[in-house]
Amino acid sequence: MDTEFIAEYIPLYVEASRLTISIGLIGIVLSLIVGLLIAFIQYFKVPVLRQIAAVYIELSRNTPLLVQLFFLYFGLPKAGISISSEGCAIIGLCFLGGSYMAEAFRSGIESVGKGQEESALALGFQRSQVVRYVILPQALSVSIPALCANMNFLVKETSVFSVVALADLMYVAKDLIGLYYKTDEALLMLVISYLIILLPISILAALLERRLRYAEFGN
Amino acid sequence: MEDSIDEVNHMAEQSILLEAKNIVKDYGQGRVLDDVSLQIHKGEVIVLIGPSGCGKSTFLRCMNGLEQIQSGQIVLDGEVITEGKTDWPSVRQKIGMVFQNYELFPHKTVLDNVILGPVKVQGRDKKEVTKEAEKLLERVGLLEKKDAFPRQLSGGQKQRVAIVRALILKPEILLFDEVTAALDPEMVREVLDVILELAAEGYTMLIVTHEMQFAKAVADKIVFIDGGKIVESDTPEKFFTQPKTDRARRFLNTFIYEKETGGEKL
Ligand SMILES: Nc1ncnc2c1ncn2[C@@H]1O[C@H](COP(=O)(O)OP(=O)(O)OP(=O)(O)O)[C@@H](O)[C@H]1O
Numbered sequence: 001m002d003t004e005f006i007a008e009y010i011p012l013y014v015e016a017s018r019l020t021i022s023i024g025l026i027g028i029v030l031s032l033i034v035g036l037l038i039a040f041i042q043y044f045k046v047p048v049l050r051q052i053a054a055v056y057i058e059l060s061r062n063t064p065l066l067v068q069l070f071f072l073y074f075g076l077p078k079a080g081i082s083i084s085s086e087g088c089a090i091i092g093l094c095f096l097g098g099s100y101m102a103e104a105f106r107s108g109i110e111s112v113g114k115g116q117e118e119s120a121l122a123l124g125f126q127r128s129q130v131v132r133y134v135i136l137p138q139a140l141s142v143s144i145p146a147l148c149a150n151m152n153f154l155v156k157e158t159s160v161f162s163v164v165a166l167a168d169l170m171y172v173a174k175d176l177i178g179l180y181y182k183t184d185e186a187l188l189m190l191v192i193s194y195l196i197i198l199l200p201i202s203i204l205a206a207l208l209e210r211r212l213r214y215a216e217f218g219n
Numbered sequence: 220m221e222d223s224i225d226e227v228n229h230m231a232e233q234s235i236l237l238e239a240k241n242i243v244k245d246y247g248q249g250r251v252l253d254d255v256s257l258q259i260h261k262g263e264v265i266v267l268i269g270p271s272g273c274g275k276s277t278f279l280r281c282m283n284g285l286e287q288i289q290s291g292q293i294v295l296d297g298e299v300i301t302e303g304k305t306d307w308p309s310v311r312q313k314i315g316m317v318f319q320n321y322e323l324f325p326h327k328t329v330l331d332n333v334i335l336g337p338v339k340v341q342g343r344d345k346k347e348v349t350k351e352a353e354k355l356l357e358r359v360g361l362l363e364k365k366d367a368f369p370r371q372l373s374g375g376q377k378q379r380v381a382i383v384r385a386l387i388l389k390p391e392i393l394l395f396d397e398v399t400a401a402l403d404p405e406m407v408r409e410v411l412d413v414i415l416e417l418a419a420e421g422y423t424m425l426i427v428t429h430e431m432q433f434a435k436a437v438a439d440k441i442v443f444i445d446g447g448k449i450v451e452s453d454t455p456e457k458f459f460t461q462p463k464t465d466r467a468r469r470f471l472n473t474f475i476y477e478k479e480t481g482g483e484k485l
């Protein structure tokens with residue numbers, strides 16, 4: 001193991017980690033927004049949008065992120081639309097993550113019985129108030145483990161970003177291996193970098209899950 | 220007996236609070252409510268009885284707009300609420316409803332369950348509402364449970380909280396749909412006692428129940444439904460001693476049968 005090599009290139013990995021984290025974070029936040037929107041479109045059975053959402057979910061879940069990125073990065077420019085590497089990465093991540101987040105929200109919302117909605121309506125709540133005060137708080141606590149798992153999954157998916165020429169962790173590792181044949185060192189640093197990024201998410205998820213179990217309020 | 224006839228006549232003179240006119244409800248496989256008409260006067264307690272699946276719950280749910288009717292009218296305080304754009308949220312504040320499965324909000328404490336409606340729906344002052352909620356909870360013997368979560372309560376306690384939650388909105392009429400059907404026998408009484416008290420205070424109520432003794436005690440009028448139609452309606456004294464129709468007699472006999480075979484007295 002060449003420790004000097006490792007020491008020399010740590011800054012490269014830090015830089016790449018920063019990129020992975022920032023794009024991952026933006027992608028996750030956007031996926032959460034898209035997911036929640038879609039979950040509500042399905043819940044309120046909004047005409048037209050509901051069908052569009054269904055098509056989107058199928059498309060998103062049944063194509064690999066790699067293919068989605070190829071389409072954005074190499075396909076769209078042929079149609080005269082060119083998007084930066086970062087743009088492609090964020091859009092791709094959000095496109096992929098949105099459907100997963102939507103499913104996580106949906107299962108949470110569905111876990112809240114119809115009777116809860118009806119009893120709130122019977123008290124004179126507006127539908128929007130029913131969602132805000134009765135359905136969402138209960139749905140979220142059910143959804144949180146799945147939402148955390150999705151975040152973890154999305155961060156891992158960022159490892160294909162190098163195909164759109166983003167200098168992310170994977171890109172840096174491949175580069176170093178190609179240039180110096182220091183495969184062991186480069187991969188070790190790659191694994192450690194991902195661990196440093198992903199472990200906190202997993203720990204946070206575990207903590208939240210435990211808290212939810214203690215705060216369990218089920219009927 | 221004569222008293223009760225006078226009472227019925229007297230009722231007719233009083234103002235009609237809620238009226239169903241020729242209600243037809245169809246979920247898509249035939250009529251569940253077939254031309255049902257019923258007047259509920261202010262202060263009147265009407266008990267709906269009838270075999271399972273005859274449409275009792277459906278009728279209650281139509282009255283507060285949880286189900287849409289296919290034809291007919293519902294009139295509340297002289298206003299038709301089933302035509303044009305109805306502001307259901309404000310109608311529902313006047314028509315309280317309590318469900319068989321309590322449906323308390325499990326993520327909220329007892330007190331928060333009770334004050335959520337008045338604070339969020341009616342925009343009332345939280346402090347003032349809290350005081351009122353505490354008074355009501357005390358009346359049903361649950362003040363010391365105000366900070367508990369629903370899962371920490373027995374079924375009977377949950378149902379009493381659900382009643383308080385409906386009461387605090389000061390509805391003009393309360394609908395009860397088999398509110399003791401999910402309870403263990405020893406808890407039925409504590410819930411029915413609360414409803415009996417409300418009746419004594421003059422609350423207008425429309426009650427669906429299978430507790431015949433309770434029906435007899437609380438009702439001004441028994442309405443017997445079968446197959447989506449009102450088959451018979453009468454004072455409890457008359458209905459339970461001399462039902463006019465065969466169907467009502469057969470229905471009442473099912474309860475007597477339970478008694479003869481050593482089942483609990485209903
Ligand atoms: N949402 C629904 N969709 C379709 N059919 C329904 C629905 N709700 C009730 N029904 C049907 O309508 C009829 C009346 O049901 P309802 O629940 O009003 O009866 P009920 O008198 O309250 O019976 P129970 O004493 O068992 O509570 C039944 O045949 C039932 O199957």
Ligand SMILES: [Mg+2]
Pocket residue numbers: 275276277396397
């Ligand atoms: Mg019913």
